[in-house]
Amino acid sequence: MDPVPPKASTGRLSPGSPAGGRKPWLLWIAGIVLVAVLGVARFGGDDLGPRLLAAVRLRFGIGAVSAGLAVSGNIEAHQSVLAFKTVQSRVTALPFDEGQWVKAGTLIARVDDTDYRQQVAIAEAALEVQKRQLAATEQNLVAIQKTVVSDQADLSMKTLDYERYQSLWGHGYTPTQQRDLAATAVREAKASLERDEALQAAAGRNIELVQANIHAAEESLAMAQITLGYCALNAPFDGVILVREAELGEIVTPDTPIVTLADLDHVWLRAYINETDIARARLGAKVAITTDTYPGKVYQGRVSFISPNAEFTPKTVETHAERITLVYRIKIDIDNPTHELVPGMPADAAISLEAP
Numbered sequence: 001m002d003p004v005p006p007k008a009s010t011g012r013l014s015p016g017s018p019a020g021g022r023k024p025w026l027l028w029i030a031g032i033v034l035v036a037v038l039g040v041a042r043f044g045g046d047d048l049g050p051r052l053l054a055a056v057r058l059r060f061g062i063g064a065v066s067a068g069l070a071v072s073g074n075i076e077a078h079q080s081v082l083a084f085k086t087v088q089s090r091v092t093a094l095p096f097d098e099g100q101w102v103k104a105g106t107l108i109a110r111v112d113d114t115d116y117r118q119q120v121a122i123a124e125a126a127l128e129v130q131k132r133q134l135a136a137t138e139q140n141l142v143a144i145q146k147t148v149v150s151d152q153a154d155l156s157m158k159t160l161d162y163e164r165y166q167s168l169w170g171h172g173y174t175p176t177q178q179r180d181l182a183a184t185a186v187r188e189a190k191a192s193l194e195r196d197e198a199l200q201a202a203a204g205r206n207i208e209l210v211q212a213n214i215h216a217a218e219e220s221l222a223m224a225q226i227t228l229g230y231c232a233l234n235a236p237f238d239g240v241i242l243v244r245e246a247e248l249g250e251i252v253t254p255d256t257p258i259v260t261l262a263d264l265d266h267v268w269l270r271a272y273i274n275e276t277d278i279a280r281a282r283l284g285a286k287v288a289i290t291t292d293t294y295p296g297k298v299y300q301g302r303v304s305f306i307s308p309n310a311e312f313t314p315k316t317v318e319t320h321a322e323r324i325t326l327v328y329r330i331k332i333d334i335d336n337p338t339h340e341l342v343p344g345m346p347a348d349a350a351i352s353l354e355a356p
Helices: 024-043 048-060 114-170 176-229
Strands: 069-083 089-093 107-111 232-234 239-244 257-274 286-290 299-306 326-334 346-351
Touching (some): 069 239, 107 257, 257 299, 257 346
Antiparallel strands (some): 089 107, 286 299
16 A cells, blocks of 8 residues: 655644654655765765765754744845935045945045035134124123223212212302202212113123124034034944945935945844744744755844734745745844845744743
8 A cells, every 4th residue: 555645844843753744765865865974074074074964954854953833034134225414415435335344433435525614614713703702892891890980989079079068058158059060960970870880781791692692603613513524424333235326426415325234233034924823933932044055054043023914925935834825924033143144145944832
């Protein structure tokens, strides 16, 4: 009697079956090949054996990834489209090409900053004018203060004269006209003092106004310097340049894309799981990731996102289970300290079914 054919793979590897339900004769072949590989590893050099062993493990599912929910997808990275802010000018420097690695703070692009340097110079000149105006206003206040002191002394002297004339007039030794002239002099001295005190207060307010103008000029200068700083575009983080969208001599406007920078320290795998498996995946679940680029090497990750909404199966997605109408998108964060994983690289993953 012919053996009963195995059921179609559901994308879930059974912990009790190393090959997830493969045919027995395939396991026998795998064992024979492993013995052969071990022999090659012993007599064929330091490099050939491990590579053959990794290839066999991936082909027959022996030790490639841990048991769990199997998914496939492409590596993606957090990307930033870098552009100049506020400034509009001609590109004068683009030191890097696509695919080059840059460190945080490295100059990515520069535009002609002649106009913006001139704006800084104008703002500096305006600030200097206000500072000189403040010095002149302070000197004027000092002069008025001395005038007030003189007015106070004059009023005091004329008040004494009036009191003496008033005493003499009371005893009949001074005519009324002389007393009246002394009284008029007192009133004139008081008026002069009040006038100069008002000028003193106005000079104080002028100083406050000039000080406010100085503050405004300082802020204008700071804004001009900030705008000048926008003429240089620096890398916000360590990464690789995926796309260079500008060229030397090109006139760029604010928010025109210059380069796209990918953060390889934080890569992730975009994958899809079948609707029937959504209850088995858990946020924070451990994930083992493998790629064809680095056979036999397993990367560690975790499930960081599970879409709450189902969608139709994308045409470019291939799952280990049967294709069904609805799938859920998931995101798997991956540790990538050596930056071996790059955007667009296909990868397989096994999601642990144990509680995280």
